[in-house]
Amino acid sequence: MQAIVLFVVAAVVVIFFLGIRIVRPTHRGLIERLGKYRCFATPGFHWIIPVIDRMIQVNITEQMVDAQPQEIITNDNLNARVDAQVYFKVKDDEASVKSSQYNVNSYKFQIVNLARTTLRNIIGTLTLKSANSERDKINSELLKTLSKETRNWGMEIVRTELKEIDPPKDVQETMNKVVKAENEKIAALDFANAVERQADGGKRAEIKKAEGIKQAKILAAEGEAEAIRLVNEAANTYFVGNAQLLRKLEALEKSLSQNAKIVIPSGSELINVIGEMAGVLPLTKHAP
Numbered sequence: 001m002q003a004i005v006l007f008v009v010a011a012v013v014v015i016f017f018l019g020i021r022i023v024r025p026t027h028r029g030l031i032e033r034l035g036k037y038r039c040f041a042t043p044g045f046h047w048i049i050p051v052i053d054r055m056i057q058v059n060i061t062e063q064m065v066d067a068q069p070q071e072i073i074t075n076d077n078l079n080a081r082v083d084a085q086v087y088f089k090v091k092d093d094e095a096s097v098k099s100s101q102y103n104v105n106s107y108k109f110q111i112v113n114l115a116r117t118t119l120r121n122i123i124g125t126l127t128l129k130s131a132n133s134e135r136d137k138i139n140s141e142l143l144k145t146l147s148k149e150t151r152n153w154g155m156e157i158v159r160t161e162l163k164e165i166d167p168p169k170d171v172q173e174t175m176n177k178v179v180k181a182e183n184e185k186i187a188a189l190d191f192a193n194a195v196e197r198q199a200d201g202g203k204r205a206e207i208k209k210a211e212g213i214k215q216a217k218i219l220a221a222e223g224e225a226e227a228i229r230l231v232n233e234a235a236n237t238y239f240v241g242n243a244q245l246l247r248k249l250e251a252l253e254k255s256l257s258q259n260a261k262i263v264i265p266s267g268s269e270l271i272n273v274i275g276e277m278a279g280v281l282p283l284t285k286h287a288p
Helices: 002-018 094-102 107-123 128-133 135-149 169-238 243-257 269-278
Strands: 020-023 027-033 036-041 044-047 053-059 063-066 070-073 079-090 155-166
Touching: 002 020, 020 027, 020 053, 027 094, 036 053, 036 094, 053 094, 063 107, 070 107, 079 094, 079 107, 079 135, 107 135, 107 155, 128 135, 128 155, 135 155
Parallel strands: none
Antiparallel strands: 020 044, 027 036, 027 053, 063 079, 070 079, 079 155
């Protein structure tokens, strides 16, 4: 009798420990009894009847699946190697957790295949160049489609990331050559513009220099003209009607500057002019 009691107690203890389930904060649980949904398990301690009950724990944290690289033919008939990542999470409410288990067979597998199919549909309408330049557009369309198709799966598509769109090797080499040629063309144009600007600068400097020389000559000519005008005014003022005498005086000035000796007639008016300039008066002869 004592052995039976010990056996029963041991069986109860074993059954109790076998029925213990601990749900972490990162998970939610669905408890089924004999294959039928019974209740929702929140984080904490739970006990189920072994063999009769079963708990399914579902991760509700953000997860990532790789859509796996695939060859996609673009609109310009080029094969592009495309790979993408999808970030999602199961919502933590009871209805969403139930939908992730009862409305879809394997949501991770389904998301991967849906993402691959969607990428083929999107990129198939684009050229290789536009597909590379419109990554944000592809990500947006992929996110929109996945969110719509997984609405009844009890999950949220957080974001999608297009990892790579790689063209074939020969096409990539050709594209690299085109880019290199474009860069060289831009560099050549920049160099030509720099040389042209330098030539324009030199030309403007020469023009400024010529204008300066021209202005200096104009000013010099104007100075000489002003001096001639002043001389003419002085001649008109002091030698009116004595043009011949003025010419003789100029000739005398040039001769004296070279220390030449000149004989001047005593009765000439030029003697009077020279005397007045020197401050002396000529002597006059008186009759005896």
